[in-house]
Amino acid sequence: MLSEKAIGIKANRPALEMTIEWGDGHQSSYPFSLLRAACPCAQCRGGHENMKTEPDEDIFRFEYSDKPETRVTTVQPTGAYGITIVWEDGHDYGIFNWHYLRALCPCMECRQKARIKI
Numbered sequence: 001m002l003s004e005k006a007i008g009i010k011a012n013r014p015a016l017e018m019t020i021e022w023g024d025g026h027q028s029s030y031p032f033s034l035l036r037a038a039c040p041c042a043q044c045r046g047g048h049e050n051m052k053t054e055p056d057e058d059i060f061r062f063e064y065s066d067k068p069e070t071r072v073t074t075v076q077p078t079g080a081y082g083i084t085i086v087w088e089d090g091h092d093y094g095i096f097n098w099h100y101l102r103a104l105c106p107c108m109e110c111r112q113k114a115r116i117k118i
């Protein structure tokens, strides 16, 4: 699916925001703190049984904050299916796959679509 193929990723550290350009032309801007709140690793989700293929809706009620935990150090490709984000506090367990990231797009259009699906 084109909508789940990232063709460009930019981590804008001064703006504390990561931008992904998708194969279908859509562009997503993720505040770093949202990405950290949504970290899909077992540790952040509170156990393997809580790991999901799509983020919980209540993640979007997060509060913006700027701390070492919410600052991106590097973004590394993980095979062809996603990225690993390394955070300033050393956390690097979360593999964000394209499907998850697209489902995490905080724009109004995507949030509305997600709500209709539920």
Ligand SMILES: [Zn+2]
Pocket: 039, 040, 041, 042, 043, 044, 045, 091, 093, 094
């Ligand atoms: Zn994590």
Ligand SMILES: [Zn+2]
Pocket: 026, 027, 028, 105, 106, 107, 108, 109, 110, 111
């Ligand atoms: Zn979107």
